[in-house]
Every structure is written in structure tokens, then in C-alpha cells.
Amino acid sequence: MTTVRPDLLVGLAEEQASRVLELGSHTTLSAGDVLFNLGDAANSLFVVERGRVALTLPMKVRGKEQDVLIEERAAGQTVGWSALVPPHRFTLKAAALVDSEVVALPRTALSEHLSAHPAVGYLVARNVSAVVGQRLQVFQTMWLREMERVVELSRA
Amino acid sequence: MEMFLMAAVMSVLGVAVCAALFAAATRGEHVEASRPAEQPALAARRFFASAPDAAPAGEPVAIGAQRELVPVEALMLQIEQHIRLEQAAAESFLHTPTEQSLHSRTASPLVN
Numbered sequence: 001m002t003t004v005r006p007d008l009l010v011g012l013a014e015e016q017a018s019r020v021l022e023l024g025s026h027t028t029l030s031a032g033d034v035l036f037n038l039g040d041a042a043n044s045l046f047v048v049e050r051g052r053v054a055l056t057l058p059m060k061v062r063g064k065e066q067d068v069l070i071e072e073r074a075a076g077q078t079v080g081w082s083a084l085v086p087p088h089r090f091t092l093k094a095a096a097l098v099d100s101e102v103v104a105l106p107r108t109a110l111s112e113h114l115s116a117h118p119a120v121g122y123l124v125a126r127n128v129s130a131v132v133g134q135r136l137q138v139f140q141t142m143w144l145r146e147m148e149r150v151v152e153l154s155r156a
Numbered sequence: 157m158e159m160f161l162m163a164a165v166m167s168v169l170g171v172a173v174c175a176a177l178f179a180a181a182t183r184g185e186h187v188e189a190s191r192p193a194e195q196p197a198l199a200a201r202r203f204f205a206s207a208p209d210a211a212p213a214g215e216p217v218a219i220g221a222q223r224e225l226v227p228v229e230a231l232m233l234q235i236e237q238h239i240r241l242e243q244a245a246a247e248s249f250l251h252t253p254t255e256q257s258l259h260s261r262t263a264s265p266l267v268n
Contacts, residue, residue, distance in 0.1 A: 059235075061228060061231060061232065061235070062228060062231075064228075066228070066232055068232075068235055068236070068239065069236050069239055069240070070239070071243075134250075137246075137250050138243060138246045138247060138250065139246075141245075141246035141249050141250065141258065142242050142243065142246045144258070145242060145245070145246070145258070145259075146242075148259070149267060
């Protein structure tokens with residue numbers, strides 16, 4: 001287990017964090033293994049324990065679909081927050097960049113645990129919001145920068 | 157008097173013939189001068205025309221046609237590098253939100 005406190009569990013007491021992680025199962029991935037595909041049912045949330053996981057989207061390049069890197073997640077980071085947000089479908093593809101290990105937290109078990117422990121539920125929801133919010137802000141900024149270039153090119 | 161008129165007429169005719177010859181000679185030079193300038197452009201178009209998706213000879217060559225020459229693996233690496241650099245720039249802006257950092261340029265090969 002990583003010594004880094006997972007971003008999902010920031011603010012929780014040691015015992016509270018351990019109980020959440022006990023809900024999950026450890027999964028080992030070899031480089032290139034797919035954790036989930038775009039559109040799959042998001043039945044689990046993953047915490048990266050070791051290695052690196054690439055989040056990609058299919059982009060059409062010269063008429064052929066290619067996986068384009070969107071984000072990279074490392075030890076201590078959460079992958080697959082779609083498991084906590086309706087309609088519970090993954091909006092990206094995740095694959096191991098190198099040999100990696102993740103803890104898969106089943107959506108149902110996690111939801112029940114968070115409902116039963118509202119204080120823990122609040123902190124986890126806050127942490128998920130931080131992950132989602134950070135990605136939203138980054139992509140909002142990237143979108144603006146790309147739009148500026150599109151406008152520049154259209155006026156050239 | 158007659159001799160004087162004859163000399164004057166001959167001079168005028170001479171000047172007219174010289175002017176006509178000069179005009180003909182300089183017109184030829186203009187045509188010759190314009191040819192070398194066109195030759196490199198034609199040669200360049202023929203070079204790009206050898207690519208399978210290039211524009212027909214005589215038409216301007218699109219930038220997209222030149223990019224077709226880049227292998228798709230290299231293009232994917234450029235896209236990945238571009239995304240990483242843009243993401244870093246976006247994160248830098250969020251860390252210190254200023255107009256300058258929002259519009260900062262990266263070293264991405266796709267935008268330079």
C-alpha cells in the first residue's frame with residue numbers, strides 16, 4: 001500500500017480511511033492492461049496504489065481512431081469518479097502505462113458505507129468534488145486557449 | 157536649305173528607329189527577367205506533387221498536405237506533447253490566475 005494518503009480520503013482519520021479501503025480489492029495491472037473502456041458501466045472507483053494509469057479519449061486522426069492522452073494518474077490519485085456520479089458510465093478509457101496496482105472500490109458497497117457514515121460521506125464527496133472541479137477548471141482553461149487559436153487561424 | 161531639311165528628316169528617322177529598337181530590346185529583357193523568378197516555385201510544386209495526397213501541380217500546396225508526410229506515430233507524439241504542455245500551462249494559470257499566464261505560449265510543435 002502506498003504511504004501517500006489517497007486524494008479521495010484526505011481529511012479522514014486513519015481508521016476511517018482504512019475502513020473505506022477495506023471495502024475494495026487489490027488489482028494488479030500489467031503495462032497496457034485496460035482498467036475500463038469509454039461507455040462501460042462505472043461499477044467501481046479506483047485508487048492508484050502503484051504505477052501510472054493513463055486516461056484517454058478516442059480521437060479521429062487521419063480517419064482512424066487513436067487513443068489520445070487526457071490525463072495521467074499516479075499513486076494516491078483516484079480514477080473513475082463516474083462511479084459516484086450518475087449516470088454511472090465511464091467517460092474516458094483507463095489503461096496502465098506501466099505495471100500498476102489499484103484498489104477497486106465497488107460502487108454499491110462504497111455508497112452504502114458513505115450513507116451509513118455521513119461524516120465520512122461528506123469528506124469523500126468533498127474530495128471527489130475537488131478532483132472533478134480541478135479537472136473542469138483545467139479543461140475550461142485549455143478549451144479557451146484552443147478557441148483563441150481557432151479564432152486566430154480563422155482570421156489569418 | 158534642302159540639305160538641312162534632309163539632315164533633319166534623317167535625324168528624326170534615326171531617332172525613331174533607335175527608339176523602336178530600344179523598346180523591342182527592353183520588352184525582351186522583361187520577359188527574360190520574369191522567367192527565373194517563376195522557376196523555383198514551379199520546381200517546388202513538382203516536388204510536393206510527388207506526394208500521394210498533394211495538390212495538383214500549379215495549385216498552392218496546403219499545409220495539411222505537408223503534414224500528411226509526418227508519420228501518424230510522430231503526429232500522435234506531437235499531440236501528446238501538446239496536451240501535456242497545454243495542461244501544464246492551464247494548471248499554472250489556475251495556480252496563479254493572471255491574464256498573462258492564461259495567454260502564455262507553450263513550446264508545443266503544433267502551435268509554433
